[in-house]
Amino acid sequence: MNKDQIVVGVIAGAFGVKGEVRLKSFCAEPGDIANYSPLRTEKGDEYTVKITRQVKGGFAARLSGVRFKDEADKLRGAKLYADRALLPSLPDDEYYYADLIGLDVLDTGGEKIGKIAAVENHGAGDILDIRGPGLKGSLLLSFTQEIVPTVDMAAGRVVVDPPEEVLGKET
DSSP: OOTTEEEEEEEEEEETTTTEEEEEEOSSSGGGGGGGOSEEOTTOOEEOEEEEEEETTEEEEEETTOOSHHHHHHTTTOEEEEEGGGSOOOOTTOOOGGGGTTOEEEETTSOEEEEEEEEEESSSSEEEEEEOTTSSSOEEEEOOTTTOOEEETTTTEEEEOOOGGGGTOOO
């Protein structure tokens, strides 16, 4: 997806046997996810969302064109994207995670580590996936105030302060 598309939720699986899905919203006001329809998947499939009720961990919802449980099951794990133009504008000190992709990552001494390749969340908190020429694969850092003290959107960079052993700088 491009920067004009913002992930606003994920389909957690089927809900019941009549084609409903379990929907996890990433919106500040979770129920607003339906207001940003149509939503798209990474594959480009487009759905109109109608929330039917609140359930543990999210909502039960109907997606246009999804009528049966097996169709809903196939969508498990699909991220749902909304057009940025439909989302509320943010104050200067806030940003969408999609805006972090491609930003330079510096350590507290100003040395460039790499760039943000992705922001992930597998249930235990947000993780920055950082990649760079001096790294062996991805460097995964918790996206917390302690480890990421500075996000400077105007300068196009974030400053990280990971434990020394993470960057191989043990003393």
